[in-house]
Amino acid sequence: MNTKTEVLTDLEMSSIIQEARWRVIDTVAASKAGHIGGPMSAMDVLVSLYFKHMRIDPNNPRNPERDRFILSKGHCAIGLYTVLALRGYFPVEELATFDHGNSRLQGHPDMLLTPGVDASTGSLGQGLSSGAGMALGAKKLGKDFHTWVMLGDGELGEGMVWETVLSAPRFGLDNLTAIVDVNGLQQYGWPAGPRDRFDRSEPVGHVDLEAVFTGFGWNTISINGHDLKEISDALTFAQSFRGVSGKPTAIISNTTKGFGVSFTSGTYKWHNGIATEEQLRTAREELGQKMESVK
Incomplete structure (x- = not known):
C-alpha cells in the first residue's frame, strides 16, 4: 500500500x-457558491496529511488498511476536494463541477459519491463521534489504521463534541487524532474585543484548549498551523502514540481564517x-499562480 508520496521538500509542499x-478561491468563484475562509486556514495541515503522513492509496480509495480522515467542518469541502484532486483521487479538472447538479463534488462531503471521502459531514459537531467509532472499530477488529478528524473552532460549541472528548480516553483510542483548526472566526459572531485577533470575537479565543483536552485525558500539542515543520512534528507526535499510550491525541492548530490572500x-x-475578476487577479498574483481562472 502507498503510505506516502516520494519525500517532498518544504518548497515543493x-x-x-x-x-x-x-x-x-477560483473554483468557488466559478461555481458561485462555497466557502473560502475555512479551507484556506486548514490547507497547510490538509496537504501535510495527504502528501506526507497518511497511509493512503489514491488508486484504491477503499483499501481497508488505509488511514481515515473526517472533515467534521464539512462546509469546507472544497478544501478537501482540492487536496484529493491534487493527490490523484480524481482529475483536477473535475473541480470545475463543484456544487453543480449531478457532480460528485457537492457542497458538503458525501462518502457515497466522492473517492477519498470517508464520512459524510455537514451538520457541525458530529465528525469526532464518527471518528471515535472508526477508531474503536479498528481496535475491535485488530486493524492498525489511524483516524484523523479535523474540527473547526466554531463547532466546539456543539455538545456532541465534548461527549466524545470525554469518552474517547475511556476506550483507549490512541489511534484517534483530533485536529482543531483554531482560525479565530466563524460565519457570524460577537464584535471583537481587545484580546481577539481578528474582526469578530473568537469562538474559543479565551479558552486554554490545550489544558482542556489534557484535562480530559488526551495527549495534546499546540502548533502554528501554517508552519510546515510544526505541523509535521505534531502529526508525527500523534502517530507515535498509536497502540502505545492508550490516549487519543488533540492537535490545537492555530491558524488565520482565509490565510494566504490579503483580502x-x-x-x-x-x-x-465570491471573488470578483479583480480579486481573482490579486489572489493569483499573491499565491504565485500563472494558470487562468476556471470559467
Whole structure:
C-alpha cells in the first residue's frame, strides 16, 4: 500500500499548498457558491496529511488498511476536494463541477459519491463521534489504521463534541487524532474585543484548549498551523502514540481564517464569498499562480 508520496521538500509542499489555495478561491468563484475562509486556514495541515503522513492509496480509495480522515467542518469541502484532486483521487479538472447538479463534488462531503471521502459531514459537531467509532472499530477488529478528524473552532460549541472528548480516553483510542483548526472566526459572531485577533470575537479565543483536552485525558500539542515543520512534528507526535499510550491525541492548530490572500485573511465576511475578476487577479498574483481562472 502507498503510505506516502516520494519525500517532498518544504518548497515543493509550499508550492502544492499555494496551488490548492488558488484552486479553492477560483473554483468557488466559478461555481458561485462555497466557502473560502475555512479551507484556506486548514490547507497547510490538509496537504501535510495527504502528501506526507497518511497511509493512503489514491488508486484504491477503499483499501481497508488505509488511514481515515473526517472533515467534521464539512462546509469546507472544497478544501478537501482540492487536496484529493491534487493527490490523484480524481482529475483536477473535475473541480470545475463543484456544487453543480449531478457532480460528485457537492457542497458538503458525501462518502457515497466522492473517492477519498470517508464520512459524510455537514451538520457541525458530529465528525469526532464518527471518528471515535472508526477508531474503536479498528481496535475491535485488530486493524492498525489511524483516524484523523479535523474540527473547526466554531463547532466546539456543539455538545456532541465534548461527549466524545470525554469518552474517547475511556476506550483507549490512541489511534484517534483530533485536529482543531483554531482560525479565530466563524460565519457570524460577537464584535471583537481587545484580546481577539481578528474582526469578530473568537469562538474559543479565551479558552486554554490545550489544558482542556489534557484535562480530559488526551495527549495534546499546540502548533502554528501554517508552519510546515510544526505541523509535521505534531502529526508525527500523534502517530507515535498509536497502540502505545492508550490516549487519543488533540492537535490545537492555530491558524488565520482565509490565510494566504490579503483580502480574505482574518476577515469574517470571507467565511464564504465570491471573488470578483479583480480579486481573482490579486489572489493569483499573491499565491504565485500563472494558470487562468476556471470559467
